[in-house]
Amino acid sequence: MDKIRIVGGNELKGSIPISGAKNAALPLMIASLLTEEKLILENVPRLADVALLQRILGNHGVDITTNGKRNGDDPFAGQTLEIDARVIVDTTAPYDLVSRMRASFWVVGPLLARMGVARVSLPGGCAIGTRPVDFHLDALRALGADIEIDAGYVVAKAPKGLIGARIVFPKVSVGATHTALMAASVARGESVIENAAREPEIVDLADCLIKMGARIEGAGTSTIRVEGVARLKAARHAVLPDRIETGTYAMAAAMTGGDVMLAGARPDLLEGALETLRQAGAEIDATNEGIRVRRNGAGILPVDVATAPYPGFPTDLQAQFMALMTKARGRSRITETIFENRFMHVQELARLGAKIHMDGDTATVEGVERLTGAPVMATDLRASVSLVIAGLAAEGETMVQRVYHLDRGFEKLEEKLSGCGAEIERISG
Numbered sequence: 441m442d443k444i445r446i447v448g449g450n451e452l453k454g455s456i457p458i459s460g461a462k463n464a465a466l467p468l469m470i471a472s473l474l475t476e477e478k479l480i481l482e483n484v485p486r487l488a489d490v491a492l493l494q495r496i497l498g499n500h501g502v503d504i505t506t507n508g509k510r511n512g513d514d515p516f517a518g519q520t521l522e523i524d525a526r527v528i529v530d531t532t533a534p535y536d537l538v539s540r541m542r543a544s545f546w547v548v549g550p551l552l553a554r555m556g557v558a559r560v561s562l563p564g565g566c567a568i569g570t571r572p573v574d575f576h577l578d579a580l581r582a583l584g585a586d587i588e589i590d591a592g593y594v595v596a597k598a599p600k601g602l603i604g605a606r607i608v609f610p611k612v613s614v615g616a617t618h619t620a621l622m623a624a625s626v627a628r629g630e631s632v633i634e635n636a637a638r639e640p641e642i643v644d645l646a647d648c649l650i651k652m653g654a655r656i657e658g659a660g661t662s663t664i665r666v667e668g669v670a671r672l673k674a675a676r677h678a679v680l681p682d683r684i685e686t687g688t689y690a691m692a693a694a695m696t697g698g699d700v701m702l703a704g705a706r707p708d709l710l711e712g713a714l715e716t717l718r719q720a721g722a723e724i725d726a727t728n729e730g731i732r733v734r735r736n737g738a739g740i741l742p743v744d745v746a747t748a749p750y751p752g753f754p755t756d757l758q759a760q761f762m763a764l765m766t767k768a769r770g771r772s773r774i775t776e777t778i779f780e781n782r783f784m785h786v787q788e789l790a791r792l793g794a795k796i797h798m799d800g801d802t803a804t805v806e807g808v809e810r811l812t813g814a815p816v817m818a819t820d821l822r823a824s825v826s827l828v829i830a831g832l833a834a835e836g837e838t839m840v841q842r843v844y845h846l847d848r849g850f851e852k853l854e855e856k857l858s859g860c861g862a863e864i865e866r867i868s869g
């Protein structure tokens with residue numbers, strides 16, 4: 441298994457290109473199942489999750505062509521996928537594939553809507569909580585589906601097609617909003633989705649569905665109205681920049697000090713998190729090129745945060761922010777309100793000398809003067825990158841093990857950071 445070796449202490453200086461968003465690319469690829477015509481997606485990140493979803497879609501009969509790289513191409517440019525779901529040969533998404541990635545479960549909505557039947561294994565994904573799928577299933581039931589659980593599989597049937605309905609989510613769910621939006625787009629009649637997630641990735645999916653001919657209003661607000669259409673057609677869409685990758689590198693720059701341009705990043709996608717970073721002492725400026733992050737001389741200030749659905753502080757940046765707070769001048773409190781078990785980075789950060797006390801859903805972090813390098817274990821995607829951020833500021837060598845978690849969501853992480861002066865390398869094995 442590969443490891444990442446970091447020798448901490450260098451300031452980050454330079455430019456980091458921001459990739460397309462994993463959490464938008466995945467539902468966009470899945471939306472291809474809704475049409476017999478070709479969906480062309482640009483700016484798709486090269487990630488393990490994207491490759492796995494290509495395999496899952498391939499299993500359903502979807503044909504995907506990827507543009508190759510030519511000499512002289514920007515090594516960080518995203519890929520273009522031409523996705524052709526003209527024929528669906530199999531409506532089963534098997535356990536061995538779906539159990540490895542949460543988002544793959546979302547094929548259930550489009551398969552059901554288009555084929556009238558779907559058999560999809562219950563999902564896996566980052567082990568950060570129980571993560572049930574009841575909201576997805578209730579949304580599909582509201583649209584007229586008959587759903588049973590059989591031997592670990594969701595078996596959904598709607599032989600006469602889905603019918604528009606009012607769907608009220610009891611709690612904000614990104615994935616269930618994706619499911620409802622995709623299924624309602626081709627249901628008969630009008631649907632209203634209430635308490636919908638407002639994340640930018642929902643807006644990106646809605647924008648692409650609209651290009652495909654869907655009639656959707658209100659994406660980005662809590663109430664989304666969808667007038668179902670008989671069929672969707674070909675479209676071309678570019679995936680929006682990854683706000684979590686952006687926030688992660690912004691925190692890395694705030695942690696090490698220095699001056700970094702996050703090229704291609706969109707500040708409007710993470711205003712709340714950037715404001716929190718400003719309070720922590722980082723200077724942040726939006727420019728034509730992206731977001732410039734600096735921290736010169738002054739130390740890191742403690743800031744309390746609680747995660748919340750968009751536009752609140754993202755749970756996907758909680759671990760990275762905790763890493764930053766380990767070196768703050770004072771005490772901060774970090775509360776996780778979305779997932780009940782998203783603190784696995786705490787004991788690993790402690791190996792580097794961080795002082796963190798847990799009480800229920802809140803971590804109290806006592807900033808320390810110095811962190812010291814140590815062997816640590818990546819436990820999930822964002823937890824892993826929090827260890828990288830801490831390692832960049834720790835004295836001596838940090839060896840991050842189980843980096844396959846990182847490869848799910850961070851494209852060319854070592855190249856991007858070493859390009860800004862970090863001492864970081866992958867050790868294959």
Ligand SMILES: CC(=O)N[C@H]1[C@@H](OP(=O)(O)OP(=O)(O)OC[C@H]2O[C@@H](n3ccc(=O)[nH]c3=O)[C@H](O)[C@@H]2O)O[C@H](CO)[C@@H](O)[C@@H]1O
Nearest residue numbers: 463543571572573574575576612613614615616755778779
């Ligand atoms: C691939 C992707 O985009 N993953 C993101 C997505 O995950 P995901 O879509 O899985 O997360 P949700 O927004 O659905 O989860 C929010 C909360 O709702 C609960 N819940 C969800 C669905 C359901 O049927 N029943 C239920 O109880 C979850 O356990 C959790 O407590 O949004 C999360 C919250 O921003 C992010 O951390 C993940 O990175």
Ligand SMILES: C=C(OP(=O)(O)O)C(=O)O
Nearest residue numbers: 542543565566756821822
């Ligand atoms: C939790 C995440 O991914 P997933 O939902 O695929 O587990 C994430 O992207 O941080």
